Amino acid sequence: MPTDTQSKYIVPIAIVAAGLLIAGAVYLSAGKNTSVPVIADNNPSIANVDMQGEPFIGDSNAPVTLAYWLDFQCPFCQRFDLQTLPMIVDNYVKIGKLKIVFKDFQFLGADSQDAGLAAKAVWELYPKSYFKWHQTMFNAQDGENSGFGDINSIIQLIRKETPEIDADKIAKHVQEKRSEYQQEQDADKAEGGSFGISGTPGFVIGSQTISGAQPINVFTQLIDAELNN
Secondary structure (H helix, E strand, O other): OHHHHHHHHHHHHEEEEEEHHHHHHHHHHHHHHHOOOOHHHHHHHHHHHOOOOEEEEEOOOEEEEEEEEEEEOOHHHHHHHHHHHHHHHHHHHOOOOEEEEEEEEOOOHHHHHHHHHHHHHHHOOHHHHHHHHHHHHHOOOOOOOOOOHHHHEEEEEEEEOOOOHHHHHHHHHHHHHHHHHHHHHHHHHHHHHOOOOOOOEEEEOOOOEEEEEOOOHHHHHHHHHHHOO
């Protein structure tokens, strides 16, 4: 049995230990992008998201907007894009209830950067083909920085899968506007960070931030809540 002197230290130590365990769990879950929605502490708002010139799908005047920060090398983005996003598109985008704005958070290396630059060129020159190209990129994704994703492989993919896009024109545009596109890309990432986004995929809807490739019900609940406001 502990002495009186020992007892007075047991509770404080237990509290500190519990706090460290909780903090560690939060850190690990956020890093794996598999946690429940993480609501940022800095009061994000979709009204504050810069959407000027950004790729989007849906009615430009849709009542609800979802901003989506992504990295084309990110496997969690691939999971969201190929499994969850099509359901959101079918249930909300196609009927004019939701607009989805695509934002850069390219942080997984040089291939991520190249893909982000190509995305801006595709949107600027072929906006009607952007979403098809976007999902083609995720279908072609391999392991992080494993071979696919540099500008040459992206150009080859365009020639093969989206011939309606002039691949040579995209390559030339990326070369000519690299500095401008890079600045825009960096600004997107910094903006995401200001809303509490520290990895991908990350989202802002209404006044909430979502972290990770969450299941469809997480998105439907938040979209429905915004539609009912």
